[in-house]
Amino acid sequence: MSDMKIQNTTQYSDEHLNAFIDGQLDATGQAEILDVIRHDTELSQRVCKLQKINNLVQLSYQSIEVPERHKGTNNSFQSTKIKWFAAASLFLAIGALAGWVSHQAMHSENLADFAQVARNPNAANNAEHWKLMLHVSTAKPQRLNVVLDEAEALLEEYAKSSRKLELEILANSDGLALVTNNGKGYNKRLQNLQQKYGNLAVMVCGQTLKRVQREQGKNINLLPNTNVVSSAINQMVKRQKEGWSYIRI
Amino acid sequence: MNPLNFICRTPTFKKQLEEMRPRLYKVAYSWCHAADIADDLVQDAVIKAIRNANSLRDMKKMNSWLFTILSNCWRDYLRQQKPTDDIDECVFTNDDTPELAQERQNITDIVQQAVAALPQGQRQVLSLVDLEGFSYAEVAEIVDIPAGTVMSRLNRARKALAEQLLELKEQNVLTQGTHIRVVK
Numbered sequence: 001m002s003d004m005k006i007q008n009t010t011q012y013s014d015e016h017l018n019a020f021i022d023g024q025l026d027a028t029g030q031a032e033i034l035d036v037i038r039h040d041t042e043l044s045q046r047v048c049k050l051q052k053i054n055n056l057v058q059l060s061y062q063s064i065e066v067p068e069r070h071k072g073t074n075n076s077f078q079s080t081k082i083k084w085f086a087a088a089s090l091f092l093a094i095g096a097l098a099g100w101v102s103h104q105a106m107h108s109e110n111l112a113d114f115a116q117v118a119r120n121p122n123a124a125n126n127a128e129h130w131k132l133m134l135h136v137s138t139a140k141p142q143r144l145n146v147v148l149d150e151a152e153a154l155l156e157e158y159a160k161s162s163r164k165l166e167l168e169i170l171a172n173s174d175g176l177a178l179v180t181n182n183g184k185g186y187n188k189r190l191q192n193l194q195q196k197y198g199n200l201a202v203m204v205c206g207q208t209l210k211r212v213q214r215e216q217g218k219n220i221n222l223l224p225n226t227n228v229v230s231s232a233i234n235q236m237v238k239r240q241k242e243g244w245s246y247i248r249i
Numbered sequence: 250m251n252p253l254n255f256i257c258r259t260p261t262f263k264k265q266l267e268e269m270r271p272r273l274y275k276v277a278y279s280w281c282h283a284a285d286i287a288d289d290l291v292q293d294a295v296i297k298a299i300r301n302a303n304s305l306r307d308m309k310k311m312n313s314w315l316f317t318i319l320s321n322c323w324r325d326y327l328r329q330q331k332p333t334d335d336i337d338e339c340v341f342t343n344d345d346t347p348e349l350a351q352e353r354q355n356i357t358d359i360v361q362q363a364v365a366a367l368p369q370g371q372r373q374v375l376s377l378v379d380l381e382g383f384s385y386a387e388v389a390e391i392v393d394i395p396a397g398t399v400m401s402r403l404n405r406a407r408k409a410l411a412e413q414l415l416e417l418k419e420q421n422v423l424t425q426g427t428h429i430r431v432v433k
Contacts, residue, residue: 014404061376064275065271066288066291
């Protein structure tokens with residue numbers, strides 16, 4: 001076992017692990033590392049370290065905004081637009097004769113394609129009481145549904161057992177879509193889960209909320225029972241210090 | 250190129266360009282850490298994008314195309330500043346002092362400071378991957394370096410940040426709130 005552990009830990013270079021957290025490996029490669037991480041604390045720590053850096057960088061530049069400036073590009077844009085129309089007319093004649101249809105195949109993704117795990121090595125994963133944070137920062141419906149699928153499966157599993165689970169979903173950046181009351185399917189699912197399970201908490205980053213409200217010039221209507229935390233990064237640091245496991249989806 | 254797309258894309262192009270501005274600015278800022286320079290870089294990139302809009306063959310590649318222009322603007326800027334240095338290995342002057350460092354309690358400032366201290370080439374790759382989520386292949390194309398170099402620069406950048414930031418975290422600097430310290 002220990003030999004296998006040593007092999008696992010040293011088998012993967014830091015470049016390889018970076019590729020894992022950045023989702024650059026193919027589905028098999030991602031799944032392989034995910035599998036090893038579950039049993040190898042040392043490798044898990046290495047991934048955790050890289051993931052933390054990735055998160056720190058992302059969150060530290062989240063509030064950077066474009067300063068107000070004069071719209072100096074409008075005139076040049078207008079002149080370019082006129083040229084474009086001339087070119088467009090020419091193309092129209094040619095284009096009218098030649099139909100061109102394209103479609104992009106939708107590729108289904110599974111969790112192994114994009115789940116990024118940074119398990120806190122201090123967290124007692126199989127203990128009687130598991131505290132887990134699911135972090136979402138994307139508005140892609142597919143990923144939002146993965147968050148909910150994972151949450152639902154865990155909540156169901158733990159509800160049936162004697163073990164205790166505390167689950168927290170943290171949304172920031174584009175992940176705000178998950179907790180914004182917009183009538184989407186995942187909205188309803190999240191509300192149902194919250195009504196059904198008292199051990200599910202939903203948090204949203206206050207910094208993201210302020211930024212989006214400022215950009216849109218209106219208040220964002222959040223789902224009921226959504227808690228606003230000062231910032232996502234503070235919440236993550238706090239939870240990790242408290243021994244929570246962390247999964248970014 | 251799809252001719253119908255070309256005809257119809259002008260408003261789409263303008264809209265996307267405007268929508269991309271904050272993202273371009275964020276990355277430009279992460280490269281130079283100066284609001285006015287970042288603003289100028291983005292403005293240059295936007296103007297060049299408008300002037301060279303015809304060279305964009307596929308609207309789906311607009312993101313990486315814009316960041317390539319931004320990267321070229323940044324390279325031009327650096328060449329003007331330090332014409333004889335290898336810009337990829339150039340470490341920006343860090344005029345921080347222990348006193349100033351002690352005053353910085355904001356996690357954002359600490360991380361940004363650490364990123365700013367990275368060699369330019371590493372910083373550029375790191376921000377494109379971490380802030381924009383570009384694939385390694387896309388970053389290689391944007392910055393015009395081999396994919397292997399992208400991986401090694403990213404690795405060195407994250408390693409340097411880990412040494413600096415995770416050490417700080419262990420010292421409890423990366424936490425919220427005010428700390429009272431005894432100064433001997």
